Amino acid sequence: MTAASLTPEDLTRLPTFADLPTETITWLLEHGERRAYASGDAVVQPGDEAEYMMAVLTGGLQFFVVRNGNREPAFRIGAGQVSGVLPYSRLRIIQGLSLAVGETVLFTLHRSLFPALEHESPELVQRLVGLMSDRARQEARTQERDDKLRALGKxxxxxxxxxxxxxxxxxxxxxxxxxxxxxxxxxxxxxxxxxxxxxxxxxxxxxxxxxxxxxxxxxxxxxxxxxxxxxxxxxxxxxxxxxxxxxxxxxxxxxxxxxxxxxxxxxxxxxxxxxxxxxxxxxxxxxxxxxxxxxxxxxxxxSNVKIYSHMDRGTDFATLDVHAGLDSTVNILGYCMREEKVTLVRDYAPSLPPIVGQVSSLNQVWTNLIDNAIDALPPGGEITLRTRPDGDFVRVWVIDNGPGIPPEVLPRIMEPFFTTKPAGEGSGLGLDIALRIVEQHGGRLEVESEPGRTAFCVWLPLKK
Incomplete structure (x- = not known):
């Protein structure tokens, strides 16, 4: 159904579309669609292609994260808000579920029209990009919180x-x-x-x-x-x-x-x-x-829990022993390794110099990388933790002998919201969070992969 049945006032009531030129509103009405849903109807489902920008005219949308067949409430948007795919978004596959809250009417615009929209109204595209940035920051904060809660549960x-x-x-x-x-x-x-x-x-x-x-x-x-x-x-x-x-x-x-x-x-x-x-x-x-x-x-x-959770210190940067952080993380994840019959090899450099960092943040990096390696391995696989000094840096490798990351996936593996896991089982933010933490420490995170060997390497600057 086209948006012909909508009036310009239906769109200009939305803060994002307010004060736009009449020509832009007319263009949106000509190229968009009006979609109506009964309360409880599924608007998008896990695995759907991410195709449409969605502006809520009436009603609302409740979004859920789906994990192992169970859905968990994530967030809700109401009338006047914009969601879905926005200009320059790299989201391709929907990971969550959204249901209509009450009788809901949406204005939708297909992503293939975004280049034409940018030509028609750079101002609106700028607003939408701002919304996307705000949403990405909020989702990243939510994901970090959820990751910490899941880590606490584990x-x-x-x-x-x-x-x-x-x-x-x-x-x-x-x-x-x-x-x-x-x-x-x-x-x-x-x-x-x-x-x-x-x-x-x-x-x-x-x-x-x-x-x-x-x-x-x-x-x-x-x-x-x-x-x-x-x-x-x-x-x-x-x-x-x-x-x-x-x-x-x-x-x-x-x-x-x-x-x-x-x-x-x-x-x-x-x-x-x-x-x-x-x-x-x-x-x-x-x-x-x-x-x-x-x-x-x-x-x-x-003692391991104390080191892992950083219970006896604040969140300031301090002198750290990388090996102690790795060992405490391994001890915490030891149960998972034994369940999967994973063999651990420690290839630690003797007398590794200390670094300066946040214990709890870096332990989240080690947790994400080791947990990903465990997930990638078949039962009986092997993980190697390797450390080496390298000039002004300490290098830490997490290496697994699993099937490897496909070449077409490898360049995107650290992109936010990109995941190789089935819909609903991964947020696509674990490696992005690890990357941002490493960069906050003045380091970098690299990956190389081939069948039988995937290696994530963390570079961290030495204590000056």
Missing amino acids: LSAGLAHELNNPAAAIMRAAEALDARLRAKPAQLIALLKHCPDPTALEMLATLASALPPSLPQRTSLERADVEDELADWLETQQVPDAYLLAAGLLDAGLTHTELQPVVAALPAPSRATALAWLEGQLTTLRLMHDVQEAGSRITTLV
């Missing part, structure tokens, strides 16, 4: 998963420790009752004093054979639950060869109690070591 999910393992280990160790510590008094009474010899008790205490620094490497079959041999020997010492004690003693690195001299010095009635006490003591030490390891893992995770 951080929370990954952190919860990573914390669950050491926390569960501590709980299991605590339960086992409780059982063994409760058994200690009775074992001690029985041991003293049947073995009053201080020399024999000293030998037993020496054997129980520490865990071995390392255990022999055995296959499952070899361990089963050694455990059976130890259990059989324990049964000859009249030890009940010999197989249970054998596992604990073997975990401490003890076989009947080490136990025989100590047991021989003990009176026969005390041997079963002494071996039970010894196994309980050694297992207690091992469980305490497990608790310390799990606690250390939690402390490391908290």
